[in-house]
Amino acid sequence: MIAVRDLRKAIGEQEILRGVELEVAVGETLVIIGRSGGGKSVLLKHLIGLMQPDAGEIWVSGKSIIGMSERQLTAIRQKVGILFQSGALFDSMTVEDNIAFPLREAGMRDGKAMRARVNEVLEVVELEGENAKMPESLSGGMRKRVGLARAIIRQPSCVLYDEPTSGLDPVVSDSINRLIRRLQERFQMTSVVVTHDMKSAVHVGDRIAYLHEGRVYFQGTPAKLKQCDDPIIQDFLLGRSESATH
Amino acid sequence: MIARFFIALGAPLVAFVHYLGELVLLAADTFRSVFTHRLRWRLFLQQIVEIGLLSQVVVIVTGGFTGAVFAAQTYFQFNKIGMGSATGAVVAVAICRELAPVLSALMVSGRVGAAMSAEIGTMKVTEQIDALRALAVYPVDYLVVPRVLAMMISMPLLTAECIGFGIIASYLVAIVFLDINGTYYVANMVQWTRMRDLIMGVSKAFVFGILIVFISCHKGLTTREGAVGVGRATTEAVVISSLAVLISNFFLTMALNIVYPAGYQ
Numbered sequence: 001m002i003a004v005r006d007l008r009k010a011i012g013e014q015e016i017l018r019g020v021e022l023e024v025a026v027g028e029t030l031v032i033i034g035r036s037g038g039g040k041s042v043l044l045k046h047l048i049g050l051m052q053p054d055a056g057e058i059w060v061s062g063k064s065i066i067g068m069s070e071r072q073l074t075a076i077r078q079k080v081g082i083l084f085q086s087g088a089l090f091d092s093m094t095v096e097d098n099i100a101f102p103l104r105e106a107g108m109r110d111g112k113a114m115r116a117r118v119n120e121v122l123e124v125v126e127l128e129g130e131n132a133k134m135p136e137s138l139s140g141g142m143r144k145r146v147g148l149a150r151a152i153i154r155q156p157s158c159v160l161y162d163e164p165t166s167g168l169d170p171v172v173s174d175s176i177n178r179l180i181r182r183l184q185e186r187f188q189m190t191s192v193v194v195t196h197d198m199k200s201a202v203h204v205g206d207r208i209a210y211l212h213e214g215r216v217y218f219q220g221t222p223a224k225l226k227q228c229d230d231p232i233i234q235d236f237l238l239g240r241s242e243s244a245t246h
Numbered sequence: 247m248i249a250r251f252f253i254a255l256g257a258p259l260v261a262f263v264h265y266l267g268e269l270v271l272l273a274a275d276t277f278r279s280v281f282t283h284r285l286r287w288r289l290f291l292q293q294i295v296e297i298g299l300l301s302q303v304v305v306i307v308t309g310g311f312t313g314a315v316f317a318a319q320t321y322f323q324f325n326k327i328g329m330g331s332a333t334g335a336v337v338a339v340a341i342c343r344e345l346a347p348v349l350s351a352l353m354v355s356g357r358v359g360a361a362m363s364a365e366i367g368t369m370k371v372t373e374q375i376d377a378l379r380a381l382a383v384y385p386v387d388y389l390v391v392p393r394v395l396a397m398m399i400s401m402p403l404l405t406a407e408c409i410g411f412g413i414i415a416s417y418l419v420a421i422v423f424l425d426i427n428g429t430y431y432v433a434n435m436v437q438w439t440r441m442r443d444l445i446m447g448v449s450k451a452f453v454f455g456i457l458i459v460f461i462s463c464h465k466g467l468t469t470r471e472g473a474v475g476v477g478r479a480t481t482e483a484v485v486i487s488s489l490a491v492l493i494s495n496f497f498l499t500m501a502l503n504i505v506y507p508a509g510y511q
Contacts, residue, residue: 050376070384077382088377090369102381150381 001026001158001190002047007056009042016042017053018214026157029184029191031205033198035236038211040194041085044160047192048080049073061157078106081151082160087143089135089150095122096131099149106154121149124186125179141172145179152183158190159183165200177203198237202226210236272386272464273456276394279387289392297358297393298400304353305404306411312345313337313412314419321424331430335438337416342443343508346408348495351454354401355487359462362393363483366466367476375467390463394456401455402448409447442506450498457494458487 004022008015016039024030034040045051046058049065058065060076068076089098099118108114115131122128125145135143144164151159161180165173177200183189184204195201201208202222210218210225210233218225218233225233234240320333366389369375378385413435420426465483469475 045376048380050379070379073379074382074384077380082380084373084377084380086373088373090374090377091372105381105383 001028001061002192003057003059004043004047005057005059007043007046007053007058009039009046009051009053011042015214017046017056020056020211020214020216022209022216022219024158024190024192026190027184027188029180029193029204029206031193031195031201031208032211033196033201033208033236034211036196039214040196040211041162043211044082044162044192044194047160048077048082050082078154079156080158080160081154081156083144083148083151083162083164085163085166087135087140087147089138089143089146091135093135094131095127095133095135095138095146098135098146099153101150102154117153118149121153124152124183125149126175141168141176144168144176148179148183152187152189155187156189158192161191161193161195163195163197164193165195165197173197173200174203176200180204268468269460269464272390272467273460275386276390276460279384279391280395283384283387283391285395286388286392289388290395293392293396294400296361297354297396298403301354301357301400301404302407304357305350305408308349308353309341309346309408309410309412310415312349313341313414313416316340316345316412317416317419318424321420321426325424330424330426332434332438333420333424333426334416334431334435338413338435338439339443339508341409341412341416342439342447344447344495344499346412347405347447347450347454348491350405350408350451351401351458351491352488354404354455355458355462355491356484358397359458359487360480360484362459362462363465363469364476364480366463367469367479370467370469371472371475385467389467390459393463394459397455397459398452401458402451405448405451406444409444443508446502446506449502450495453494453498454491457490461487461490 002022002024004020007017007020009017020043022030032040032043042051046053047060049068049070053066056066061079063076065073065076090101093101096115096118099121100114103114103117118131119128122130125148127142127145127149130138130142130146135146138146148159148164164176164180168176180191180193181204184191191204193201193204205222208218208220208222208225209216212218212232218228218230220228226237228234317333317337320336321330324330324332324336366375369378369389375385375389378388417428417431420431421428462483465479465486469479471478
């Protein structure tokens with residue numbers, strides 16, 4: 001579904017990505033972990049063309065998206081949804097209008113059908129009856145759920161999640177993790193989840209990639225990651241700020 | 247020393263040319279979109295309300311009081327040489343050709359331009375524009391095109407309204423406070439004011455509207471650095487729009503005076 005080859009990106013003087021190699025199979029959930037500020041979100045934004053790399057290749061559904069214009073990218077973006085870290089809801093619209101936005105933009109005019117579809121995805125994200133609320137009156141977890149509902153309403157074949165559980169309490173985080181898993185099982189969506197929450201990574205991931213110093217340092221199943229005795233991986237898993245190697 | 251001088255001179259010049267280039271590219275993208283992509287009528291009508299309908303009070307007050315004070319000042323000078331009744335002609339021509347388009351544009355850039363850059367800028371820093379792009383919606387189609395079209399329609403109409411209220415206010419001041427004979431006032435005004443004066447004012451307003459909307463939208467779309475960035479973008483949008491209106495007005499006056507010459511001919 002997605003292939004990344006030797007992706008490089010510098011922002012200002014800082015080299016964020018230094019040759020990332022990654023593949024995501026259809027229907028798979030890949031979790032990208034790594035330290036804060038390590039370029040995980042930058043990598044995710046590249047996958048949907050929101051950022052352009054300095055060098056490298058990105059293939060989505062067999063098409064190279066590098067060098068595509070914004071208008072050409074719209075075809076790719078119809079297949080790939082994204083949940084932003086902040087939710088990125090349109091603050092002048094209600095929950096219902098936010099979620100219905102992609103349908104309206106796709107040309108759907110039947111209000112009844114649109115509302116039915118909105119209610120259906122609200123049920124999936126467990127927010128039934130919240131249609132009329134404005135984003136400012138929602139909690140962080142609810143915003144992420146609404147953002148997710150908006151991302152999946154057109155049933156994309158792939159969803160990208162940018163820190164879906166950051167800033168949420170453990171119970172809400174768990175419900176988001178379950179939701180990601182449920183979406184994958186129900187709609188067979190390919191998922192790429194960026195997180196530094198190990199519990200979330202193990203819960204939702206079929207495969208985990210550890211991003212370190214702008215490169216993929218490790219790739220494997222959650223079980224393989226736990227067994228890995230590399231000190232850098234161990235430091236991250238155990239949350240040690242001073243390396244055991246020092 | 248010399249190299250440093252040229253670097254100091256060149257850097258702002260390059261930045262200015264770069265900025266102009268970005269504005270031209272945004273304009274080209276917008277007009278391409280107008281002709282090749284569907285118009286979002288609901289957003290367009292919302293912008294007509296926001297730009298046109300809700301700016302009316304500001305423009306009416308501006309036009310009215312400018313007409314009133316200009317009539318008074320003109321009368322104070324002209325009456326000394328026995329030409330008090332010519333006040334109407336001077337006021338009408340000046341309002342049509344210069345005052346109404348420029349003052350309306352300045353008021354609209356303060357009210358609408360600021361709001362546009364602040365709204366789009368806030369969307370930019372809160373990832374809402376990235377969300378639009380991610381949802382396969384091109385931000386220029388969704389945010390810029392409705393605003394540009396609404397401004398192109400609203401600005402000339404607001405200016406025409408400003409002209410109308412300026413002339414009405416000047417007439418009222420003339421006959422109530424300045425004791426000018428209303429019939430002479432109107433007769434002189436009609437004799438010296440031509441349709442071309444009105445066309446010139448409205449044409450200028452059309453150009454000013456385009457300048458304001460592109461400068462404001464561009465500032466919004468290029469906003470960075472959170473709340474501080476939004477504040478900066480808003481201020482810059484108003485300042486640059488106002489300067490662009492005042493500077494372009496001179497060149498428009500010189501150019502349009504060839505097409506619509508001033509004076510009785």
